Amino acid sequence: MDLSARCRAAVAVVSALSAVALAACVPGPGAVRGGQGAAGLRDPLFPKLGNGGYDVQHYGLDLDYDPASGHLAGTAEITARATQDLSAFHLDFRGLTVADVTVDGRPASANRAGGELTVRPRRDIREGDRFRTVVRYSGVPETVTDADGSREGWLRSDGAALAVGEPAGSASWFPGNHHPSDKATYAVTVSVPRGLRAVAGGEPRAPRTEGRRTVQSWRSTEPMAGHLAVLAIGELRVETVHTPSGLPVVTAVSPEAEERAEPLLRRIPELLAWCEERFGPYPFSSAGAIVVPSGDLEYALETQSRPVFPLDRFDEPTLLHELAHQWFGNSVSPARWSDIWLNEGFATYAEWLWQADAGGPSVADRFVEAYGDDGNWAFPPAEPPGPAELFAPPVYGRGAMVLHRLRAVLGDEEFFALLRGWAAEHRHGTASTADFTAYAERRSGRELSQVWDAWLFGRGRPPLTD
Numbered sequence: 001m002d003l004s005a006r007c008r009a010a011v012a013v014v015s016a017l018s019a020v021a022l023a024a025c026v027p028g029p030g031a032v033r034g035g036q037g038a039a040g041l042r043d044p045l046f047p048k049l050g051n052g053g054y055d056v057q058h059y060g061l062d063l064d065y066d067p068a069s070g071h072l073a074g075t076a077e078i079t080a081r082a083t084q085d086l087s088a089f090h091l092d093f094r095g096l097t098v099a100d101v102t103v104d105g106r107p108a109s110a111n112r113a114g115g116e117l118t119v120r121p122r123r124d125i126r127e128g129d130r131f132r133t134v135v136r137y138s139g140v141p142e143t144v145t146d147a148d149g150s151r152e153g154w155l156r157s158d159g160a161a162l163a164v165g166e167p168a169g170s171a172s173w174f175p176g177n178h179h180p181s182d183k184a185t186y187a188v189t190v191s192v193p194r195g196l197r198a199v200a201g202g203e204p205r206a207p208r209t210e211g212r213r214t215v216q217s218w219r220s221t222e223p224m225a226g227h228l229a230v231l232a233i234g235e236l237r238v239e240t241v242h243t244p245s246g247l248p249v250v251t252a253v254s255p256e257a258e259e260r261a262e263p264l265l266r267r268i269p270e271l272l273a274w275c276e277e278r279f280g281p282y283p284f285s286s287a288g289a290i291v292v293p294s295g296d297l298e299y300a301l302e303t304q305s306r307p308v309f310p311l312d313r314f315d316e317p318t319l320l321h322e323l324a325h326q327w328f329g330n331s332v333s334p335a336r337w338s339d340i341w342l343n344e345g346f347a348t349y350a351e352w353l354w355q356a357d358a359g360g361p362s363v364a365d366r367f368v369e370a371y372g373d374d375g376n377w378a379f380p381p382a383e384p385p386g387p388a389e390l391f392a393p394p395v396y397g398r399g400a401m402v403l404h405r406l407r408a409v410l411g412d413e414e415f416f417a418l419l420r421g422w423a424a425e426h427r428h429g430t431a432s433t434a435d436f437t438a439y440a441e442r443r444s445g446r447e448l449s450q451v452w453d454a455w456l457f458g459r460g461r462p463p464l465t466d
């Protein structure tokens with residue numbers, strides 16, 4: 001029997017009227033009850049993102065969207081395991097109105113403050129227990145403007161909607177533990193008016209018609225960080241082809257973008273094959289892409305198994321970049337947001353490699369070009385100073401330079417084995433910069449602090465001889 005159960009038993013035995021016994025059960029320091037899970041995971045760049053005290057295993061999202069009003073109604077079923085005794089816990093959730101919350105089928109109290117939804121279940125949850133939280137909600141989801149001015153969350157444009165969440169926008173459309181370190185599987189079911197399609201990541205179930213609506217489910221059976229969830233709703237043309245090895249490639253494109261996007265969409269299997277040769281087996285059960293009209297989104301994003309592109313960013317290097325993220329950034333995702341160079345530096349280096357293979361400038365030339373670009377020297381790639389610099393040039397260009405320097409020290413064979421090994425070692429997991437430097441040293445049997453000090457952590461531009 002744990003202390004909290006013993007306490008409840010004492011109350012029952014002594015007498016419900018005994019004020020003394022009740023007072024003894026008020027939680028205090030060294031509390032006899034489960035505590036409240038932390039409101040954030042203290043990420044150095046986003047301290048309130050994510051929540052402590054539990055680990056999500058699965059999200060079941062059931063959504064109903066009305067494009068005319070922009071109204072979304074949702075039920076989120078969140079299956080999690082408690083990592084401590086819990087009397088209350090937080091979910092990241094923004095904007096939408098909560099109708100009710102249950103935990104393991106019993107009504108729970110819910111409080112909102114900023115981007116946090118605090119859930120207090122009727123009974124404490126014991127460490128190690130699995131519990132199921134159901135949140136019913138509705139409203140017009142918010143668009144989030146990030147510190148760098150870019151828009152994410154829920155993006156609406158005539159008759160269509162697009163949900164993306166890097167780094168923090170997923171809380172606009174479903175409650176969850178929205179830090180990349182807590183990955184889970186997903187089942188997303190969406191009801192939209194007939195004639196429209198709803199496309200998410202993962203594998204589709206055949207759409208079904210219910211009266212004047214179309215309902216379709218998507219399953220992501222490999223773990224996914226919340227910021228990599230995507231949902232596109234609109235008059236999308238959806239198509240599935242298979243790679244020679246049988247991997248489904250699901251593409252969705254809005255009619256305005258179709259004609260121009262089609263030739264490159266057809267090349268996804270070829271680009272994937274190139275990535276597999278360099279980085280190892282593709283990490284998910286399906287692949288694909290979503291292309292929306294220019295202006296609906298300002299950047300391309302590597303959403304899991306189904307990256308999303310505005311038409312004006314749908315070009316070969318960007319497609320390769322987002323496909324490379326499926327290995328570096330998605331399957332291996334960052335432990336903290338400040339480890340973002342593990343995503344962007346790697347995906348940028350993949351672009352350099354691809355373009356060199358395709359007859360473009362050599363990787364050495366790209367390195368020299370990046371080295372000469374003052375924008376790449378604003379800060380060390382492993383230490384973005386704040387949320388506004390998460391996607392700044394040093395994370396991309398100088399991040400890629402780190403890898404090129406590493407390659408110079410290790411030689412091609414060892415370097416490419418390291419890239420594959422890194423993707424394999426942390427497949428479907430999370431990893432930090434320290435994990436990477438330790439892995440590179442362990443695997444190569446070399447002391448590499450010169451590379452790290454000068455290129456990864458150093459403040460200034462190191463001489464080219466370092």
Ligand code: TRP
Nearest residue numbers: 148150166299300301302322391
């Ligand atoms: N991670 C995206 C990429 O593939 C870029 C990205 C996400 C981004 N959010 C952004 C870029 C905001 C600029 C601004 O590179």
Ligand code: ZN
Nearest residue numbers: 321343344347
């Ligand atoms: Zn990227």
